[in-house]
Amino acid sequence: MKIAVLPGDGIGPEIVAQAVKVLEVLRTEGAKLEMETAPIGGAGYDAAGDPLPDTTLKLAREADAVLLGAVGGPQYDALDRPLRPERGLLRIRKELNLFANLRPALLYPELASASSLKPEVVSGLDLMIVRELTGDVYFGQPRGIEVRNGERVGFNTMLYAESEVRRVAHVAFGIAMKRGKKLCSVDKANVLECSELWKEVMIEVSKDYPDVALSHMYVDNAAMQLIRAPKQFDTIVTGNIFGDILSDAASMLSGSIGMLPSASLDENNKGMFEPIHGSAPDIAGKNMANPLATILSAAMMYRYTFADLATADRIENAVKKVISQGLRTSDIWTEGTQKVSCSKMGDAVVKALAS
Ligand code: NAD
Numbered sequence: 001m002k003i004a005v006l007p008g009d010g011i012g013p014e015i016v017a018q019a020v021k022v023l024e025v026l027r028t029e030g031a032k033l034e035m036e037t038a039p040i041g042g043a044g045y046d047a048a049g050d051p052l053p054d055t056t057l058k059l060a061r062e063a064d065a066v067l068l069g070a071v072g073g074p075q076y077d078a079l080d081r082p083l084r085p086e087r088g089l090l091r092i093r094k095e096l097n098l099f100a101n102l103r104p105a106l107l108y109p110e111l112a113s114a115s116s117l118k119p120e121v122v123s124g125l126d127l128m129i130v131r132e133l134t135g136d137v138y139f140g141q142p143r144g145i146e147v148r149n150g151e152r153v154g155f156n157t158m159l160y161a162e163s164e165v166r167r168v169a170h171v172a173f174g175i176a177m178k179r180g181k182k183l184c185s186v187d188k189a190n191v192l193e194c195s196e197l198w199k200e201v202m203i204e205v206s207k208d209y210p211d212v213a214l215s216h217m218y219v220d221n222a223a224m225q226l227i228r229a230p231k232q233f234d235t236i237v238t239g240n241i242f243g244d245i246l247s248d249a250a251s252m253l254s255g256s257i258g259m260l261p262s263a264s265l266d267e268n269n270k271g272m273f274e275p276i277h278g279s280a281p282d283i284a285g286k287n288m289a290n291p292l293a294t295i296l297s298a299a300m301m302y303r304y305t306f307a308d309l310a311t312a313d314r315i316e317n318a319v320k321k322v323i324s325q326g327l328r329t330s331d332i333w334t335e336g337t338q339k340v341s342c343s344k345m346g347d348a349v350v351k352a353l354a355s
Helices: 012-028 042-048 052-063 085-095 109-114 162-179 192-207 220-226 241-252 292-305 311-323 344-352
Strands: 001-008 034-037 063-068 100-106 126-132 146-147 151-155 182-189 213-220 235-240 260-265 272-275
Touching: 001 042, 012 220, 012 292, 012 311, 012 344, 042 052, 042 085, 052 085, 052 192, 085 272, 100 162, 100 241, 100 292, 109 311, 126 162, 126 241, 146 192, 151 260, 162 235, 162 241, 182 192, 182 220, 182 241, 192 220, 192 344, 220 235, 220 241, 220 311, 260 292, 272 292, 292 311, 292 344, 311 344
Parallel strands: 001 034, 001 063, 063 272, 126 235, 182 213, 182 235
Antiparallel strands: 100 126, 100 260, 146 151, 260 272
16 A cells, blocks of 8 residues: 655645654555655745645546645745645545545543533534535636626635436445444525435435435534534535535534544545544644544545555544543643653653553
8 A cells, every 4th residue: 555645735744754654654564555755735846946846746546545734824825826835635635536525522530521512412523524626616717806897806616416416326325324323415405406415315315325314404404403512413415515514513522623634535435534623833843733633534545545454443432442541642632641752752652552
């Protein structure tokens, strides 16, 4: 298995180094892993004048999976739009056709007090959001800003082809099958034709998965229910823009964004795996970032691309163990627990993996 390792900017290199330590342990045990590092985002711009250098894209195409840190930083904010770090990220997702974005929101019982919701509302939360990632209003044409009747108007197009809905539906039903067999499709079909089609296709695809209970919810209600009673959900599937917003809301249920991994998959389960947070320039270079979201992203790589569930479980259990031992980076630290650095947290996971 070849992994393209793209640390990116800010805390990216620090957190990716901890996940690489974990992968190195597996390699010394005999896993056939090859890792190659390349720049992306601001680092890509610095190295080659492009947030997604050709050599990085080539490596990512040839690899079986991509492990990414984060991109972006204030020093790049004044660049022309196509040169900005975030463009590198959008482009690699599109170039690799990563249309299904999986974002688990899981609350470790020991971290229940870090959530902004009452512990009884969130304790034991285990939710998966499947967000379509390459379509919708973010990519639909026409789009633009132009003058009409003497004033400027801005416009975008919400657009889904049924094939795009069908393929993400299959991913979501497949995941729901392996989880609690409950899938909630979130849309705005009472107002938007695009959502009406989304809902119809979801119902068609559901016939292939008779064991999964499909339900539908309007996005405004889903936003409310996620905060009111998040444990009612098992797996959620939704379009790009609704998923963007709902998955960020869901991330806060579990306390710190430093804990949450993600996967973006193509049709063959090749994927890019990355923490959901950004490059955290405010703490970059201080060895204090939480590397667990990145380590858990490596676990998702094993689960979804390498289909090695035992190793995925093993990495996740190692993370659970360090949490239960009371080790905390500063973002999740509370009185009575032991504050550790980013690299110490990585070392602790490596140790837990071996025991
Ligand atoms: P951010 O996620 O980088 O940081 C938000 C807050 O969370 C900060 O206080 C930060 O210190 C903290 N934080 C984030 N990750 C952490 C971790 N692992 N451990 C401890 N604390 C952590 O979001 P932002 O500040 O809005 O954006 C910073 C830069 O990151 C911007 O350039 C933005 O464009 C970029 N960004 C990149 C991605 C990505 O690469 N996928 C995602 C979001 C933002």
